[in-house]
Amino acid sequence: MAFLEVQGLSKIYPGKDGKPVPVFQDVDFSIEQGEFVCIVGHSGCGKTTILNILAGLDTASEGVVIMDRREVVGPSLDRGVVFQGHALMPWLSVMKNIAFAVRSRWPEWDRIQVEVHCQKFIDMVGLTGAEHKKPAELSGGMKQRVGIARAFAIQPKMLLLDEPFGALDALTRGVIQDELLKICAATRQTVFMITHDVDEALLLADRILLMSNGPRAVIAEAVRNTMSAPRARHNMHHDSQYYPIRNHLVDFLLNRSKPHSGGAPDAHQRGAAKVISFRH
């Protein structure tokens, strides 16, 4: 059994005519310990809902999520979440935002222990010197780093990232992607991440799940990233695997994501998604 198992997940909302419409259905996938998985798809296919169900913040209409042999029934400190809009508490400084999470995880720790632990993660995301600044004094990129540090600081078994770099400019995004890659490689963190950015997925992910358009979205394909690790942003595009995989992903998003939408899913869409692996 894999570290995380998602089986037969569906989310059904009441439609306009009162008939229930599944946003996505029969979503099955698994994530191994230490694996970095990205999910890519157009807006409205329910990616964030899936992530929220994994986090325990939302409930599925059907299906189960099993992490580390236990069913996910609610939010837990075992799963750290980095929110789309950073979700820092603006009345707390950087240090105190992270300390709030650390105290939740280890209530028995004293002030010094908490501070030392927080400082380690502040240094890790390169925010040394900004400990006592309030979120309003930080740039968008710095805020998101605090969010990442907060999620890492509770040392969860799994990290869930909801398009963490969506609101950042390209330069900042690149820098933080590199940092995230470094940290994940060092900590062997299991990660599930939503992104819109194909290059981001190629850089970070070991496996990329492609979602068809909603309603009735499914995970149509699971693409294994066969580019040799460690990858780096500055030379990734010289890898012989880069263009075949990238083209495959872009083709999916532009052309193949549509036919799945509408109507009942046909036989091959049900159950396990097609697994694509590029090899020479």
Add this chain to the structure above:
Amino acid sequence: MSVGSRDFWGAAALSLLFLLVLLGVWQLATPPKQHAAGANDEYAKLMGRGAKKTEGFPTPSQLGETAWKNLADPFYDRGSNDKGIGIQLAYSLARVGAGYALAILFAVPFGFLIGMSPLMHRALDPFIQVLKPISPLAWMPLALYTIKDSSVSGVFVIFICSVWPMLINTAHGVASVRRDWLDVARTLEVKTLRRAFRVILPAAAPTILTGMRISMGIAWLVIVAAEMLVGGTGIGYFVWNEWNNLNLANVIFAILTIGVVGMALDLAIGRLQKLVTYAD
């Protein structure tokens, strides 16, 4: 000199000019009257010590003299109808303080309840909507009948007028705490009480303080009217008593005092409000 400080001094100079113009017009409009000397002397003899009865509308200089006299000895107590302005103010402030404190003790917890529970909000909303527009003085007969103490009735009237803005603002502030922050608390498995005090309270604090500021404004307006009605002590009673004495200079002095104290109270809560306000 910076632009800011130039603006400040410019405004201050203009304020001073307006004040001087106002005082000048006032002085010109209230010429001192010439009295038939004999009658006045006889009257003075009859009245003994407090004989300097003002005739007509006081001039600015008479007001200044009155103000000086009042401020020079603000805490004298010569029986129930002759107390210093300081003592009268202390009575009013004590009543406002007591009623206002009771209102905080009641409104903040109930506001939390209403804000947290949409059901309670819908259930209690009709009561609030009906009770809110009632002039607090309209409660006076009921308060006097049930409480049977004029001073405590004053406190009750302050309570009833300050409670609504606080209640409504607390409920609104609590209900509109950003979902992100609550989700963060949920993923960190934060317990209910800690969530209430560490997340919801600081998030709603600026809105709650706005309610408190409005309440304080209303309370200070109402205490004057309430004390005129029930009599005995307080700055409102002082105004009414001096009107009965036909001492307009004292009335004007009391009016100005009410304004200055009201401003000070507003500034104090404004300072507090600044402390809890966060930039987002």
